[in-house]
Amino acid sequence: xxxxxxxxxxxxxxxxxxxxxxxxxxxxxxxxxxxxxxxxxxxxxxxxxxxxxxxxxxxxxxxxxxxxxxxxxxxxxxxxxxxxxxxxxxxxxxxxxxxxxxxxxxxxxxxxxxxxxxxxxxxxxxxxxxxxxxxxxxxxxxxxxxxxxxxxxxxxxxxxxxxxxxxxxxxxxxxxxxxxxxxxxxxxxxxxxxxxxxxxxxxxxxxxxxxxxxxxxxxxxxxxxxxxxxxxxxxxxxxxxxxxxxxxxxxxxxxxxxxxxxxxxxxxxxxxxxxxxxxxxxxxxxxxxxxxxxxxxxxxxxxxxxxxxxxxxxx
Amino acid sequence: xxxxxxxxxxxxxxxxxxxxxxxxxxxxxxxxxxxxxxxxxxxxxxxxxxxxxxxxxxxxxxxxxxxxxxxxxxxxxxxxxxxxxxxxxxxxxxxxxxxxxxxxxxxxxxxxxxxxxxxxxxxxxxxxxxxxxxxxxxxxxxxxxxxxxxxxxxxxxxxxxxxxxxxxxxxxxxxxxxxxxxxxxxxxxxxxxxxxxxxxxxxxxxxxxxxxxxxxxxxxxxxxxxxxxxxxxxxxxxxxxxxxxxxxxxxxxxxxxxxxxxxxxxxxxxxxxxxxxxx
Numbered sequence: 001x002x003x004x005x006x007x008x009x010x011x012x013x014x015x016x017x018x019x020x021x022x023x024x025x026x027x028x029x030x031x032x033x034x035x036x037x038x039x040x041x042x043x044x045x046x047x048x049x050x051x052x053x054x055x056x057x058x059x060x061x062x063x064x065x066x067x068x069x070x071x072x073x074x075x076x077x078x079x080x081x082x083x084x085x086x087x088x089x090x091x092x093x094x095x096x097x098x099x100x101x102x103x104x105x106x107x108x109x110x111x112x113x114x115x116x117x118x119x120x121x122x123x124x125x126x127x128x129x130x131x132x133x134x135x136x137x138x139x140x141x142x143x144x145x146x147x148x149x150x151x152x153x154x155x156x157x158x159x160x161x162x163x164x165x166x167x168x169x170x171x172x173x174x175x176x177x178x179x180x181x182x183x184x185x186x187x188x189x190x191x192x193x194x195x196x197x198x199x200x201x202x203x204x205x206x207x208x209x210x211x212x213x214x215x216x217x218x219x220x221x222x223x224x225x226x227x228x229x230x231x232x233x234x235x236x237x238x239x240x241x242x243x244x245x246x247x248x249x250x251x252x253x254x255x256x257x258x259x260x261x262x263x264x265x266x267x268x269x270x271x272x273x274x275x276x277x278x279x280x281x282x283x284x285x286x287x288x289x290x291x292x293x294x295x296x297x298x299x300x301x302x303x304x305x306x307x308x309x310x311x312x313x314x315x
Numbered sequence: 316x317x318x319x320x321x322x323x324x325x326x327x328x329x330x331x332x333x334x335x336x337x338x339x340x341x342x343x344x345x346x347x348x349x350x351x352x353x354x355x356x357x358x359x360x361x362x363x364x365x366x367x368x369x370x371x372x373x374x375x376x377x378x379x380x381x382x383x384x385x386x387x388x389x390x391x392x393x394x395x396x397x398x399x400x401x402x403x404x405x406x407x408x409x410x411x412x413x414x415x416x417x418x419x420x421x422x423x424x425x426x427x428x429x430x431x432x433x434x435x436x437x438x439x440x441x442x443x444x445x446x447x448x449x450x451x452x453x454x455x456x457x458x459x460x461x462x463x464x465x466x467x468x469x470x471x472x473x474x475x476x477x478x479x480x481x482x483x484x485x486x487x488x489x490x491x492x493x494x495x496x497x498x499x500x501x502x503x504x505x506x507x508x509x510x511x512x513x514x515x516x517x518x519x520x521x522x523x524x525x526x527x528x529x530x531x532x533x534x535x536x537x538x539x540x541x542x543x544x545x546x547x548x549x550x551x552x553x554x555x556x557x558x559x560x561x562x563x564x565x566x567x568x569x570x571x572x573x574x575x576x577x578x579x580x581x582x583x584x585x586x587x588x589x590x591x592x593x594x
Contacts, residue, residue, distance in 0.1 A: 026419070027420055033419045036413035046447070048432055048440065051443035055443050111337070114333075120334065129342060132341060132342075133344070135521055136345075139543035153362070153364065196587050196588055272437075272438050280445075295439075296435070
């Protein structure tokens with residue numbers, strides 16, 4: 001090999017150094033976009049990153065929010081496994097999901113298909129009415145539901161009693177009926193939202209496909225199950241995944257509708273409600289943080305599973 | 316042919332029956348809220364049930380205006396919702412614009428990171444953020460309700476998607492004319508993305524107006540309460556006797572949003588669909 005002359009070495013050095021100087025130049029040149037995105041990252045540093053780390057630290061201490069913190073190691077997490085309410089809240093997340101999501105998703109899809117088919121008059125009116133509950137605050141809606149479902153005076157039981165001779169249903173007093181009532185409220189609020197997502201999805205499906213199926217002799221039910229549903233799979237999956245996350249993060253609906261919040265006998269308590277109660281009801285900041293982390297891990301695993309599924313479907 | 320026509324007629328009848336049943340389910344809680352707000356307590360809890368009150372009047376409304384200063388409460392709610400929406404729209408469109416229309420070192424990783432932050436559930440940061448607010452002496456002010464969410468990942472993502480669809484030509488032309496980068500954003504981009512800002516703004520405004528968790532944690536004095544909080548406070552101890560007042564407050568709380576919704580519903584639905592399908 002020939003020895004490389006010094007001057008050429010210097011040039012080579014210069015060339016290899018160029019990218020880093022170029023990077024700095026590019027960063028200076030791009031100061032505007034950095035400035036524009038800075039608010040998010042600064043805000044995240046304080047309210048996101050710092051909080052997430054501090055919450056992790058808190059999960060190893062016992063602390064009422066004032067005075068010295070007491071380091072307790074893994075005691076909070078050990079307690080978690082024996083905490084019947086917390087375990088119940090996790091079970092409720094799944095239970096509620098299976099109770100309302102299949103019905104709500106199916107209804108949302110059917111309604112979207114009906115409204116998209118131009119077969120009915122008053123498309124806009126129906127869409128508006130079905131979507132309307134979504135804009136209403138849960139405090140108003142929840143208390144209205146409480147009145148409607150009142151065991152003794154509520155119009156629902158009066159109606160069922162008068163027309164079907166059904167004895168008064170303990171809508172909010174019984175463990176299972178309370179769950180049913182909660183699901184009714186959730187469906188009332190979220191059906192229109194999911195329908196709008198489905199409608200947007202349907203608009204991406206060319207109409208010729210279902211028409212072709214009809215011409216080939218498929219009836220509406222067949223074209224729904226064999227053409228629409230397979231094509232809508234990514235959108236349906238998206239809506240189901242949102243609902244799964246939503247079931248664990250339920251707060252407003254439970255907090256307003258059930259008495260006491262999450263009751264009766266913790267039948268409707270969700271992880272979020274339980275964490276809120278421990279943190280702001282009992283001031284157990286350390287324990288609430290440990291709960292939040294356990295909840296985070298479970299949600300994270302669910303997210304990973306979901307991402308895997310999504311990846312496969314989108315291809 | 317006859318069979319086809321009958322089955323089609325039956326199918327239509329079934330479809331309308333389903334739609335009407337669902338509409339009744341959707342509308343009845345609103346209706347019952349209004350009816351209850353016009354009743355007196357002894358009519359609310361009466362056997363047999365009173366469907367239409369004999370002497371409907373606005374006693375509950377005058378009561379909550381006087382005793383609960385419901386118009387001040389409505390004003391509080393409005394201020395929290397509008398300030399939060401304004402700040403969020405500004406910071407999110409600015410960030411979305413940067414990610415959509417600029418090339419800069421670290422752009423990809425920074426954006427992935429931004430999306431990644433959405434995985435952190437609110438439950439994890441709930442306690443530390445409360446402690447920060449306590450140390451800042453921001454408890455019982457609107458600041459904890461509008462500052463932490465001002466520049467949020469969802470909004471930036473939403474605006475990035477929206478701004479990517481507009482053409483670069485106008486911006487390049489403005490740059491040739493020597494316009495500053497912020498001027499380009501404020502004078503050129505903002506007017507173009509007005510529909511997207513409306514969609515996102517409606518989502519934010521609705522969130523602020525209807526929020527329960529934040530106000531519950533941070534607002535302590537009754538005169539600082541929002542509508543959902545005041546509605547909730549009307550049952551805590553007195554029990555059932557307050558339902559007429561509570562439903563009157565509920566009616567007042569939904570009227571402004573209902574009007575906004577009926578005017579802008581197309582934009583709101585577009586926003587929800589865009590946030591969902593593209594995400």
